Amino acid sequence: MLEIKDLHKRFGDVVALDGVSLSAKPGEVVGFVGANGAGKTTTMRIAMGVLASDSGEIVYNGTPLGSKQRQRFGYMPSERGLYPKMKVGEQIAYFGELHGLDKAAAKRSTADLLEQLNLTDRIGDNVQDLSLGNQQRVQLAVSLVHDPEALILDEPFSGLDPIAVDVMGTALKDRAAAGAPVIFSSHQLDLIERLCDSVVIIGAGKIIAAGGVEDLKAREVKELRIRVETIEDLTDALPGTVTRDGDDYLVEDGDSQEALRIAAAAGRVTHFAYDQPTIAEIFREAVTR
Amino acid sequence: MSAQTPETPRLRGLMLVAGREIRVRGLAKANLISMAITVLIVGVLAALPAILSGGDDTTAIGIAGSESTAMQQQLEAIGDYDVTVYGSAAEAERAVQDEDVDAAVADGKLYSQDGVGNEEQTVLESVWQSAAVETSLTEAGLDAAQIQDALSVAPLESVTFEQAGGAENDPTAYFTGLIISILIFFMLMMPVQYIAMGVVEEKSSRIVEILLTSLKPWQLLGGKVIGLGVISAVNLIAIVAVGLGVSAATGMLPELPPGTTSAALSTLGWWVLAFALYGTLAGGIGSLVSRQEDAGSVLAPLTTTLTIAYVGSIFILNAPGSLFAEILSIVPPFSAIAMPTRIAIQEVPAWQVVLAVGLLAVAAAGALALGATLYKRSVLHTGSRLKLMEALRKAA
Ligand SMILES: Nc1ncnc2c1ncn2[C@@H]1O[C@H](COP(=O)(O)OP(=O)(O)O)[C@@H](O)[C@H]1O
């Protein structure tokens, strides 16, 4: 269990973090969402120990996270970086060794990852000679080479081509399935919706919403959507505030059972359910609140 | 979940970083080529004296006439002369004209194509004179022992009143001092710039952020300094070894001043201390900027200091007895070049050497702390150039 507890951080007069807490259980994929400048990167940097917080702590499996454990984490910083004049294979293996693998294991893991990423034939090329998309794949390999036991990824999907997005998504799910807590930030809310078990929304240095994806959706219930095969117009007949969305009726603040009775009397009901908001809508709702 | 991956112990991290520098920078084509060229130049320079003197430094001398036997004995005793005795002065003269011999002495005449060198002139002159004296003494009825006695005169003993003046005019010592100052200067200047460039590279490419999740700043900086130190040391040793090796092979080595080896070793020692000082400072200062273009200007104080130390050392070679020489060779960081240079040309009081080493070691330790602190505080700062004072004031 990885817990980020009550972080505070100021840069001069700018309050970047004002009591940020979030956590990821083993095997849980947590999406970290927020507008630009909300504090995602700052939070993740502090969690990875490259930035000091003013207060707050990072707890891993019940004890404060030390550098020894942190070494087994996988990290992708928001500003990507590789040695431009170092060979792809050498570079990935070097990071494997820095993270504690022995030479042979680092080599093996590098070969495996390059295979997965379709980069095996580029193993001897300098990183700077690769296309940007391929450099991103190398970056991904660097963060996964030591088979990390927890992942903190800052916008891992930005700049990735669709194939790399799939590889990255699969990698996240694999790590999580193996029991690793995973936290990643992204602006691609459809990806968050697809990959995450829970979502944390940050706004101006504060957590403004957090919870399981299903819980959040259920909490923000919207209108009742009714589709019924009839030539009659039920707008006035249905209870509450009724609006049309194409052929559908959207019922707000009305008694659902009465609405069902009226609809069924008019014709065959083919759809009768509460609309669920997308994560995007929840996010928009949360930040404007 | 593979929770059993071993932690990277401190030294392992340091060595991994150093190893990467050596692999990527030291074994880079550019470095290997420049090293090969330097070594080649040094080798040719070392072989030059032998090539210029034609390789064969014995002089062929023809002798004829009255004092032949005595002269032959004396010349062969001196060595370096290939003596041929001719039956007559005319034969000897012809041998010179045919260039069978370089010069000939016969009946009080010195034959040569276009005169002989100063040294030869003196030798032949004195040999001729003593042979003539010997002949007259024999004719006067003295026996061999008496002649020996009469001719053996002790050489002049030199007595001087200025104390340390002697070495100043010794061209070999001057040359040794010059070589030492040049070597130390370049073997500091080059890696210092490479260290700063490497630090800036990691900063500008932002890779430092991932590096710092598994390494401490001191490991990253220390590994870089050690790596480039090893590369430079290998360069230095290759140059010195090729220089000395070629000199030995061409027969120049026995003529090198005694203590060349110990001078080479102590030069290495001075360099190690100086490198610790300049190397870590370069890393710390380099971390103040984020762009490669700014590296040169931010390093300027350091490279200027190095240049002053070097130019000052050249001055010391010309005025080793001056107060300036004493001060520059004791005060760090100038002493790093100035003292080994001064030692090469002059007998330096032991207390001054010990003081210089002590001060340099203390300064190196200080630089280590300062460089590491600067580095730690500014390596993750991006964007504008960080002011030195800002970095020092900044909380870690
Ligand atoms: N090194 C820094 N110096 C000064 N201000 C910073 C620094 N890093 C971040 N900030 C500020 O902190 C706030 C949070 O930034 P950040 O964590 O990067 O947000 P996000 O990653 O969510 O876009 C922003 O107002 C940003 O300007």
Ligand SMILES: [Mg+2]
């Ligand atoms: Mg960010």
